[in-house]
Amino acid sequence: QKEVEQDPGPLSVPEGAIVSLNCTYSNSAFQYFMWYRQYSRKGPELLMYTYSSGNKEDGRFTAQVDKSSKYISLFIRDSQPSDSATYLCAMSPLNYKLSFGAGTTVTVRA
Amino acid sequence: GAGVSQSPRYKVAKRGQDVALRCDPISGHVSLFWYQQALGQGPEFLTYFQNEAQLDKSGLPSDRFFAERPEGSVSTLKIQRTQQEDSAVYLCASSGRGQYQPQHFGDGTRLSIL
Numbered sequence: 001q002k003e004v005e006q007d008p009g010p011l012s013v014p015e016g017a018i019v020s021l022n023c024t025y026s027n028s029a030f031q032y033f034m035w036y037r038q039y040s041r042k043g044p045e046l047l048m049y050t051y052s053s054g055n056k057e058d059g060r061f062t063a064q065v066d067k068s069s070k071y072i073s074l075f076i077r078d079s080q081p082s083d084s085a086t087y088l089c090a091m092s093p094l095n096y097k098l099s100f101g102a103g104t105t106v107t108v109r110a
Numbered sequence: 111g112a113g114v115s116q117s118p119r120y121k122v123a124k125r126g127q128d129v130a131l132r133c134d135p136i137s138g139h140v141s142l143f144w145y146q147q148a149l150g151q152g153p154e155f156l157t158y159f160q161n162e163a164q165l166d167k168s169g170l171p172s173d174r175f176f177a178e179r180p181e182g183s184v185s186t187l188k189i190q191r192t193q194q195e196d197s198a199v200y201l202c203a204s205s206g207r208g209q210y211q212p213q214h215f216g217d218g219t220r221l222s223i224l
Contacts, residue, residue: 006152034212043114043201043215044153051210088152096141096205097166098213100152 003027006089006101014109019076023089023101026070030091030099033065035074038086038103047087048074079108112136114216116202122222123192131187131219135204142185143213144177145201153201159185189221197223 006023013019021035031052036044048063050056056063064073072091076083086103115134123129135142140161145153146169155169161182170177174192179185189196199220203213 004152008150036215041217041220043217046212046214049210049212090152095209095211096143096158097155097169098143098145098153099155102150102152 003099004101006104008102010105012107013079017079019079019106021074021087021104023072024070029093032092032095033072034090035063036088038088044088081108081110083108114202114204114214116216116219120220124224127192128190129192131200133185133202139204139206141205143203144187147199147201192223194223197221
């Protein structure tokens with residue numbers, strides 16, 4: 001079993017919908033949590049970065065961390081076709097050796 | 111400012127050849143990381159430098175893989191006697207000084223071994 005589990009999708013939503021993404025993990029030592037967006041043939045681009053539990057909001061993006069359930073989520077409001085990409089969750093106990101999920105492919109239909 | 115720069119973007123080599131992949135981190139970033147990303151998968155950690163010191167190389171798949179960062183800035187990942195299973199995208203990331211600095215990635219080198 002992998003340390004970080006992420007449903008690969010694909011996920012297809014209409015423009016303007018809320019996109020909901022999540023990951024589960026098994027290592028209770030994880031305390032740094034990130035979401036990256038990756039377009040085809042490009043590197044991962046940092047979207048959200050949180051330390052420990054709680055919520056964080058940045059524009060249309062909201063990240064949630066529930067350490068008691070070992071579950072993290074990313075919500076994208078008012079989704080746009082430009083949000084079509086692969087979304088990767090990542091986490092680490094000490095903020096250097098990141099463990100990634102396999103990524104969820106999202107398509108936002110115009 | 112400029113992001114993490116990797117070269118070459120694409121590399122094709124024959125099985126058994128040696129390859130060298132270069133990473134130029136964001137200026138002033140002390141930490142540098144290499145990851146390997148197989149098709150359809152998330153990146154897997156290979157190695158970590160703080161300045162010129164290689165502090166963790168636990169993710170390197172075999173002794174054919176070697177990384178260096180001699181002056182604490184540019185880093186090179188070298189793969190000797192390449193095998194077909196080495197085909198992947200090799201990503202470099204860097205982060206700044208301090209406990210809560212996230213990693214910023216380059217666009218990677220796509221390596222194909224024939």
